Amino acid sequence: MMKKHIVMLAAAATLATTASTSMAQTLDAVEENGYIQCGVTEGVPGFSFPDENNNWTGLEVDFCKAMAAAIFDDPEAVRYTPLTSQVRFESLANGNIDVLSRTTTWTMSRDTDLGISFTGTMFYDGQGFMVREDSGVTSALELSGAAVCIESGTTTELNAADYFAANDMDLSNAVVFVNQDEVVQAYLDGRCDVFTTDSSALAAERSTFSDPDAHVILPQIISKEPLGPSVRSDDWQWFDIAKWTLFAMINAEELGVTSENVDEMLESDNPAIRRLLGVEGEFGEPIGLPTDWAYRIIKHVGNYGESYERHVGADTDINIPRGVNQLWTNGGIMYAPPIR
């Protein structure tokens, strides 16, 4: 092992001068390797985790699979690199991975200052509220005067205070703890009526409860934590591929194209579907992909809604309500520019 890599190192040193010109050609490098290198979490339920057969799975893993499907027609042509939050941006910037899909919040400083660019939002996370089902509460606006369990000194606490003040509600009964485990225990012990933190974390905590069905997450999201994939800023072609992979999944859901009906949809008369599936037009060509790139994504991975339902939807133990992640046509904010 060592010898081989020492040789590689020596080769690397001699090629150092020529390498900088090849930086921009991620797609070429990926096609040469035969796989995409995808940075994922070390295990976040529903988003990316190794399943019982030791395969990476989850909503964010599906994005990497979709890119692999678009490029190689094979969703398994992905090499996963689990990354801690400390090394994720460096790993992307220095080329260890080609795309980062790792519960990363899109913020201005990350987008502009780290040499990486976010390509879209895969999941609108944000602070939510959980209550016991038998309390009968169905909206966060009914929570005035409730005993809310909050972790102290976090943005969670400030967000809750803002939300309650803005809606003229009473937060004087809040119960504050120093860490999340205590908050959860206090909520389970019945010391408070409401438990608040990021909605994906609420769902993950709930799935470990002895009786998850006795608790509901309210639909209101009161802070902005858009989670999305990101790529290096130096390759616009690769950026476009990543961006439109997600858009294709969202458009497919909007147009009702699923992994099951995608073959029938090839015959559709709807021009939007015909463009999406590559029956009409050459939309893959400018980004270096074949015309059926979106067909491959939908065929192998499915549309956004399918992926959502499969990993975090109502039939899973995680069970995060679609909420703001609904399509814009269904009252959410998931919206993708048209393919035309």
Next chain:
Amino acid sequence: MADRSLTYVRTEMAEALPPPKSTTGISAWMRENLFSSPANSLLTIVGLALIIWLAIPIWNFLVADAVFSDPEGLRGEACRFEGVGACWIFIQARFSFFIYGFYPPEEIWRINLMFLIGVILMIPLLAPRAPFTRTAAVLFFLVFPFVAFFLMAGGILSLESVPTNRWGGLTLTLIISLIGIIVSMPVGILLALGRQSRLPVIKGFCIAFIELWRAVPLITVLFMASVMFPLFTPQGMQPDVLLRAIIGICLFESAYMAEVVRGGLQAIPRGQSEASFALGLSKPKTVALITLPQALKHVIPGIVNTFIALFKDTSLVSIIGIFELLNTVRAASSDIAWQFPTDAVTGYIFAGFVFWLFCFGMSRYSIYMENRLHTGHRR
């Protein structure tokens, strides 16, 4: 007068009576050892209460409230009830993940074969008076690393190639620590000898090396290896992240080993080497035959200490996303099929037990070696 014939004289010895009840048996032992004074009685009661206070919840968690079987195939659901203890079916279900990581299931025989070869070769090296010691040493240190690497990585002889990002679990923990141990020992000895050298260049280099690596936390070394190092090499031309981490660990541990060995060398009286020179032995022979063997024998506890620390330190590679044992345990508890209240705790108990097993084994072996080599100056 009384009849003289009635006078009773014993003709044989009376049988010895047992000691008074109060000085024998369990009650006496307790009185003597546990309740000999009011203060001792109090301590006994407090101690007993403490043991019960600790033991009962631990017993309940590990055994009484634990889940041992899952006949209906409910997976995480089977452990999701109020007051559940350890969920052993979770360990059972994900056991191969903890041992082999992401290694392709149909290729796992390669890891097993590698372990088998390794264990067979190690027996003559570790057991006293075993035959073939020399052959085994040559095979183990010179041939086995290559065999093991090609078995793990594949890519030749129609073995399917398995990239290092699929290596993981206990296998990877053992690989990292074994390479660390095998490399740091000789390098450490060389550094220790170099530090005592009269040649300023060698001495200076060794001191600089040791002091540099000992002054840096291992986490920093790992971050440097994983994040900083690729910035100096062009894209796509980087050595494997696992290789980088292993090299970092080897350099780091060599510096520690050097200081342990130097401690042993300093304990050898000057007369030993003087006597050796007087007998006409050269400097290298003096070191190899006289001082070094004695020095190493003195510092066996220190060396094993370093090995055990190294073995446990391997879990730090999880912070750069390498899936050694601890990381596989952590990742498995995020599986949505296995969400239950004690998923993390159960996994950590298992990982802790495996680490303890290996460390305790090393420690026992070191005591055995000390006793065996302690022929000269037993006290």
